[in-house]
Amino acid sequence: MYEATFVVGDSSVYTEPTAGTDCRVELWCNDHSDLLYVVGSQTGPLFERISDTVGVEERVDDGGEAVVITSSCFKAYDETHIDRYLAAHNCLLVPPLRYEDGRKHCRVLALEASSLTGLYADLLEDGFEIDIHSKREIAVPSHSSPLLTLEDVVPELTARQREVLSLAVDRGYYELPRETTTEELAAGLEVGRRTVEDHLRRAERKLLPSLVSYLY
Template identity: 50%
Template sequence: MLEAVLRVRDHSSYARATADSDARIDLWCNDHCDLLHVVGPVETVADLAAAEVGVKERVQADDECLLITDECLRDHAETTIDAYLARHDCLLLPPIRYEDGEKVVRVLALDAERLTAFFRDLVADFNVTVESKREVASPARRSPSSGLDAVLPTLSERQREILLAAHEAGYYEIPRGTAMTDIAEVFDIDRRTAEEHLRIAERKLFDAVVPYL
């Protein structure tokens, strides 16, 4: 089996809600309703959900909340990837994540041929980026949707490189073992650019882990 993480740019309402903000939405579909975990500008997403599908329950703390909707967004969405999944016998691993104006999905395929065919069909209608792909060679202790890979965010190659370099050089030690200018020199970039990559990586990691603390 193969697992792929894809970023799909579509015009769904939840994707639009995250296009120009730091909002992140994790969605679990339960056929008759959705469970949403929202981090960031909560009010914008809550108002959108209320207008689109209704909200029956809401639990909020600061800039994070859980929403249970009256109806499933899938029944109101103009486009979904469900038909593409069924056509090629692929599975969607929840949750669906919306961030940066895109829908991030984890797809499980029985073999490479099915995954390739699914991807080709999808890119014919959507702008799709492959974030990662891996072979599922052995069963995990927990289900595919609840393992560590489901929690950890996807970092760009440069974000991952700078984060690892900072950690290895002692940037997070007390006192710090290195300065940001030193890290920037390793990658031949200016300090501000290195700091931006590191802060984005840190934010992604914190946003992903904090809900589980």
């Protein structure tokens, strides 16, 4: 079994609105609708595009991130989806698709290395821009393959949560004894102490449940 991750330059419902922004979309396709996880501080144009094309059935927002269920599937409006290429070369797409910085990020499994080669060739021949990030052979089963990656284990934090958490680690907030306080962190970030504490709590709430099951 072989695995490849690559980036496709295309023009689609979810790709174009992420260009030049900090927005990222993760998509699980259910044929009749899409399940989206959206993060970023500039999501207005993205949500407008989603609403105007595939439609929005339900949306839940919380501090720069959202979960969205669309009214229809993007495949009906997106001529650049790669499913037909995958089927032609006996390849499997590992969800979710990720859209970021105006490009689509894909993870694909194939039984033969030649299947991946044929897939790349057909995509290039039809005018797609392909940037291969990684490829590997999966020779033995393990806890981390073929479906699990670090991105699957570690949930995505907002840009602000990453900034606050990184500063807290750098300045020794999690050392014993602590080398800084939330009040000092807040001063460095020029925000209120309660804001720092809220970002830390939200980041910890995301990280800890995801990691604890891997401690056993």
